[in-house]
Amino acid sequence: MAMISVTRLQHPIETRESLVRRDVFWLKRSVEMQTELSIRDAAQQLSVSPSTFKRLCEKHGVELNRTPGGHRRVPLNALDELACKLGIGELQRQTRHSWRGSLSTNNVLDLLKTQQSDQLRDRILAACHQPSDLISIIDQAIAPALWTMGTMWQRGEMKVYETQICTETMLRSIYALETHFQRVQETGLQAVGGCLHEGCDTMSSKLVALSLLSLGVRAHDLGPRVPAEEMADAANALAADLVWCSSTHWDDRADLIGQHLLLRRMLAVETPLMIGGGGLSKSAVHSLEACTYFETLGGMAAFVQDMVANKKVDKETRSTGSLRSRSPQSL
Known part of the structure; x- marks a missing residue:
């Protein structure tokens, strides 16, 4: 007599309704x-x-x-x-693809190595459909190229004289761009900044100043190794609306954090102190919570544009209020 084996199913047979529900779920998920x-x-x-x-x-x-x-x-x-x-607009993200080739990291490095500062300036200007586009170009093209240059130097893939040539070429391009963007209609805001670090951290501060210029802010870059007292004195003397401190490489040294906190105390309460740079730890961010920290220039730009908008509203409010306060006989 033949034996009939019965295999127990590990999973119950699905009903038509359950299959339909499952298909609808994954169809929706695929969309x-x-x-x-x-x-x-x-x-x-x-x-x-x-x-x-x-x-x-x-x-x-x-x-x-x-x-x-x-x-x-x-x-x-x-x-x-x-x-x-982060202050990165949809237009900036879309237009980025139009200049990705001409301002790729390799292309920017090639221009820096061959000392073609005018060519780099022209490519940057060609990619700017409006002045504020410069900030996304710095964030997405120039800064990555400079970071790559630093990494290559640390690995021994670039000689000291080559990094110096690249730095000088980049600075010439920045000076040429500053001349161009100084023609941007000013917002009435004034900024003072630099770097409190003892190193020659010139590039990052100049890129911040250039970005502020593209937003219509009059920017005064004091350069590297500026004591907190000197920066506060300049900001207060020029009645700066905001102050920035930049640093390419942050660290958590107590003296450096102390310099920033000292500067914060020496500024007017209503004057924002913007800080930025790579590698700021969570503990340092907590220590500097009285300052405004930005990881990108785009984030800084969004903050400054809010300041510009608020200043316009305040100006219009004061203007309307002064008109209302005048009697009909005096008009």
């Missing part, structure tokens, strides 16, 4: 995934590394989705929200 980006692609949109992007998402509370395989995805609306908080 959602078409409006999402991978971490790498999203980071590329903002011109930051994937690790920096993850840190920014955590800092600004951006929620990420998960694929069935467990991979993180960034909804486009969340990316737009993060870009807005």
